[in-house]
Structure formats: C-alpha cells, structure tokens
Amino acid sequence: NIYDVQTNLDDNLVVVVVEPYRLVVPRGRREYRIYMTLFESDRIPPSWVEILNQHACEVWTTLPWLRYGYRASGVQVPIKIFPIGTSPSPLPSPWHESPVAKNGFVFLLIANMQPRKGVVETAESFIAAFGTNNSDVILRIHAKWGD
Known part of the structure; x- marks a missing residue:
C-alpha cells in the first residue's frame, strides 16, 4: 500500500501516480512511478504491458481478478491491490433527502447509461430480488448518459 512506499522513500525521491496511457516517457533517475489502473478486462492492451514493464516501479489496481489479467497479459512488475469505496455524503443533495433503508442497507450503483454497464439490468435484478x-x-x- 502507499504507506509501504512512503516509509522507504528518500526525501529527494519523487512519487508519481498515473494511468498507463498518460505517461510513457522513461522514469527519472530518482522517480518512483506507480501506475494506477481500473481497466476492467481479463487482458490489457499490449501497448500498456510494454509501458508498465518498461516504466513502472509498481502497478495499483482494485481486485485480485484484475491483477490476474495483468499478469496473464505479461505485466511483470509488482502489482498491489487497493480496495476503493464510495461515500455517498459528497453526492448531490437529493441523495441525502431520500429515505434511509429500514435496516440501513443501501445498494449504490454509479455508472454511465451504456448497455455494457448494466444499469437497467441492475434495477430489474434488484426489483426481482427485493420487490418494489x-x-x-x-x-x-x-447515472449519466455517455462517457
């Protein structure tokens, strides 16, 4: 995790966290470069594999399944898993005005309205499982429309 990196850092070392396709220049001599990606696939683009193996000190992603896909694609640098969460408190006020679930369990889906994101299917499955x-x-x- 990030604390492991920070405890080993020299005061003159620069830490850079970036997505794989955004920074493809060679690392500086005293630069510790972390590439962070949430690319949801069982394989990543071959160009990313080359970038990561040549320029990354490590890669961060959110799931062991994604790490498996990166390894299967040929990524050889260390890959660390960091879980991410969502706090609804900074979301727009209508979220806070709606009633809270009786037992406090709220399912939250944040996605674009694209067929591959499954927004409609999620709503249909929720209704099938829990009723209206x-x-x-x-x-x-x-949800929002488009990318």
Missing part, C-alpha cells in the same frame, strides 16, 4: 416496496433495502442509482 421493501423498506429493508434501497437501490440508489447515479
């Missing part, structure tokens, strides 16, 4: 008037759970969807 179940006060024990809430499905909140924050």
Whole structure:
C-alpha cells in the first residue's frame, strides 16, 4: 500500500501516480512511478504491458481478478491491490433527502447509461430480488448518459 512506499522513500525521491496511457516517457533517475489502473478486462492492451514493464516501479489496481489479467497479459512488475469505496455524503443533495433503508442497507450503483454497464439490468435484478416496496433495502442509482 502507499504507506509501504512512503516509509522507504528518500526525501529527494519523487512519487508519481498515473494511468498507463498518460505517461510513457522513461522514469527519472530518482522517480518512483506507480501506475494506477481500473481497466476492467481479463487482458490489457499490449501497448500498456510494454509501458508498465518498461516504466513502472509498481502497478495499483482494485481486485485480485484484475491483477490476474495483468499478469496473464505479461505485466511483470509488482502489482498491489487497493480496495476503493464510495461515500455517498459528497453526492448531490437529493441523495441525502431520500429515505434511509429500514435496516440501513443501501445498494449504490454509479455508472454511465451504456448497455455494457448494466444499469437497467441492475434495477430489474434488484426489483426481482427485493420487490418494489421493501423498506429493508434501497437501490440508489447515479447515472449519466455517455462517457
């Protein structure tokens, strides 16, 4: 995790965290470069594999499954897993005005309205599993059109 990196850093060392396609120049002599990616696939583009192996000190991603895909693609540098979460508190005010689930369980989906994101399927599955008037759970969807 980031604390492991920071404890080993020299005061003159620069840490850079970037997505693989955004920085492809060679690392500086005293630069510790971390590439962070959430690319959801069982393989990554071959050009990224080359970039990561040539320029990264390590790669960060969110799931062991993604690490497996990067390894299967040929990434050889260390790959660390960091879980990410979502706090609904900074979301727009209508989110806070809606009722809280009786037992406090809220499903949250944040996605674009693209077929591959499964927004409609998520809503349909939620209704099939919990019904339309179940006060024990809430499905909140924050979606926008396009990329």
